[in-house]
Amino acid sequence: xxxxxxxxxxxxxxxxxxxxxxxxxxxxxxxxxxxxxxxxxxxxxxxxxxxxxxxxxxxxxxxxxxxxxxxxxxxxxxxxxxxxxxxxxxxxxxxxxxxxxxxxx
Numbered sequence: 001x002x003x004x005x006x007x008x009x010x011x012x013x014x015x016x017x018x019x020x021x022x023x024x025x026x027x028x029x030x031x032x033x034x035x036x037x038x039x040x041x042x043x044x045x046x047x048x049x050x051x052x053x054x055x056x057x058x059x060x061x062x063x064x065x066x067x068x069x070x071x072x073x074x075x076x077x078x079x080x081x082x083x084x085x086x087x088x089x090x091x092x093x094x095x096x097x098x099x100x101x102x103x104x105x
Contacts, residue, residue: 033083033100038069042078043100046070053099054087073097 035045048065055061071077071085072095079085079100088096 033069033080033102035067035069037080038100041069041080041083041100042076043069043071043080044073044075044077049099053089054101069100071098071100 038045046068049068049070050061051064051066052059052061053066053068069079069083071079072088074095077085077097082103083100084103085098086101088098090096
């Protein structure tokens, strides 16, 4: 009986070589903007921006970095196709800096 249990346990532990599909380099599977997309469109990639960007004043905010593509401003940064420049800071300033957000489909 013990031998049968050990044999059963052994068969359950046999590993199989199953390939996990890996995304191609440069392919965005999350439907989010990438650094390459941002920079190719003339935007400015921010590695560590505020997670509260776009939230109403007084909203609770987590203290962690988020990545996004900055646009507008005096430098005239752009957004990739399918994205618009919005959420300008400081609001109403002539050289306000915004962030690129996906156009809703």
